[in-house]
Amino acid sequence: MKVAAVVGPTASGKTSLAVMLCQALSGEVVSCDSMQIYKGMQIGTAAPTEEEMQGIPHHLIGFVSPDEEFSVARYCELAKKCIDGIIARGNLPVITGGTGLYFNSLIDNIEFFEEDNNGECRAQLKLRAQTEGAQVLLDELYAIDPETAKALHVNNLGRIIRALEVYLLTGKTLSETKRLSRLKGSELDPVIIGLDARDRSFLYDRINRRVDMMLESGLVDEAKRFYSLYSGKTSSQAIGYKEFLPYLNGEKSLEECAEQLKLQTRHYAKRQLTWFKKDERIRFLMIDDYSCAEELFEEALKIIKEGMQRADKHK
RNA sequence: GGUGCCAUAGCCAAGUGGUAAGGCAGAGGUCUGCAAAACCUCGAUUCCCCAGUUCAAAUCUGGGUGGCACCU
Numbered sequence: 169m170k171v172a173a174v175v176g177p178t179a180s181g182k183t184s185l186a187v188m189l190c191q192a193l194s195g196e197v198v199s200c201d202s203m204q205i206y207k208g209m210q211i212g213t214a215a216p217t218e219e220e221m222q223g224i225p226h227h228l229i230g231f232v233s234p235d236e237e238f239s240v241a242r243y244c245e246l247a248k249k250c251i252d253g254i255i256a257r258g259n260l261p262v263i264t265g266g267t268g269l270y271f272n273s274l275i276d277n278i279e280f281f282e283e284d285n286n287g288e289c290r291a292q293l294k295l296r297a298q299t300e301g302a303q304v305l306l307d308e309l310y311a312i313d314p315e316t317a318k319a320l321h322v323n324n325l326g327r328i329i330r331a332l333e334v335y336l337l338t339g340k341t342l343s344e345t346k347r348l349s350r351l352k353g354s355e356l357d358p359v360i361i362g363l364d365a366r367d368r369s370f371l372y373d374r375i376n377r378r379v380d381m382m383l384e385s386g387l388v389d390e391a392k393r394f395y396s397l398y399s400g401k402t403s404s405q406a407i408g409y410k411e412f413l414p415y416l417n418g419e420k421s422l423e424e425c426a427e428q429l430k431l432q433t434r435h436y437a438k439r440q441l442t443w444f445k446k447d448e449r450i451r452f453l454m455i456d457d458y459s460c461a462e463e464l465f466e467e468a469l470k471i472i473k474e475g476m477q478r479a480d481k482h483k
Numbered sequence: 484g485g486u487g488c489c490a491u492a493g494c495c496a497a498g499u500g501g502u503a504a505g506g507c508a509g510a511g512g513u514c515u516g517c518a519a520a521a522c523c524u525c526g527a528u529u530c531c532c533c534a535g536u537u538c539a540a541a542u543c544u545g546g547g548u549g550g551c552a553c554c555u
Contacts, residue, residue: 239516327522401517402518439519
């Protein structure tokens with residue numbers, strides 16, 4: 169199945185490029201963003217507005233309540249359904265977003281096996297970590313799954329616990345589970361456009377400016393509303409909300425919090441780039457090489473058309 | 484013009500005779516059920532400059548330069 173994709177760091181211009189591509193190729197956007205899925209977080213997550221969507225159908229945006237738990241597994245399940253639907257409609261799915269884990273899991277068709285996980289196992293492991301220390305758990309993991317243990321640092325407690333949990337819950341080690349999860353292979357044949365900047369500060373400037381715009385659009389009110397309704401859930405990890413807590417509690421000025429938000433967003437963009445850069449299937453376009461959005465779009469369109477033809481020949 | 488204080492990485496900063504802590508920023512990286520999360524790695528051949536004392540100087544002495552404060 170032929171699909172197009174636009175990935176890259178936050179504020180690189182994925183949204184507008186994806187919409188233009190959809191207009192040219194009769195496409196529909198399948199969002200690949202772990203935070204834009206939530207309702208009521210439009211400003212902070214920079215979810216596309218009606219106006220930005222330009223009438224192009226967008227899927228998997230703003231449909232989950234922020235107090236609901238969510239996961240990669242669920243994302244993949246939903247995204248695959250969306251893609252099937254779009255193809256059935258004769259349109260081109262354009263997977264767009266910056267959540268690397270979700271993206272790769274979808275594109276590579278990672279299989280997530282049933283787990284009757286009620287959280288009890290994890291809670292116990294957490295308790296043990298507190299009383300016995302992370303090193304004990306890591307040593308334990310070495311005994312059952314050295315491959316995974318070797319790659320983990322003691323400080324990365326969350327992952328140590330998860331690896332142990334997988335084994336306790338399923339009887340299979342995490343490394344074995346990973347192998348099994350790739351057995352199916354992917355039926356998706358993607359042409360992936362990656363957005364990056366030749367000059368990192370070019371991207372960072374865009375981020376800083378976008379945060380200022382978010383503030384003008386009422387981000388603080390959105391954050392206030394968010395915290396009056398939800399707490400401690402997956403959604404509260406989103407950048408753009410927790411940074412205003414010190415301000416809402418009267419501990420810091422709005423300016424200081426805004427600076428912090430910019431900084432966190434820059435760090436996030438860097439992590440996103442680290443994730444995408446290693447994927448050799450991605451065709452990167454440097455946004456600072458183009459003088460306008462149309463120019464960038466033309467180049468991306470060319471690459472996708474070429475990629476589509478190549479995909480045809482394979483069949 | 485005089486007196487005092489200060490000068491260490493892009494920024495903040497410890498060190499006051501024994502061979503340059505730490506934090507922030509920045510860069511690079513890891514990633515399979517919370518991922519906008521979590522985690523890892525990396526910056527001074529040298530402490531404003533010059534001379535001196537000493538086995539040894541960012542540390543002591545003298546001079547210079549720059550900044551700050553006060554006085555005139």
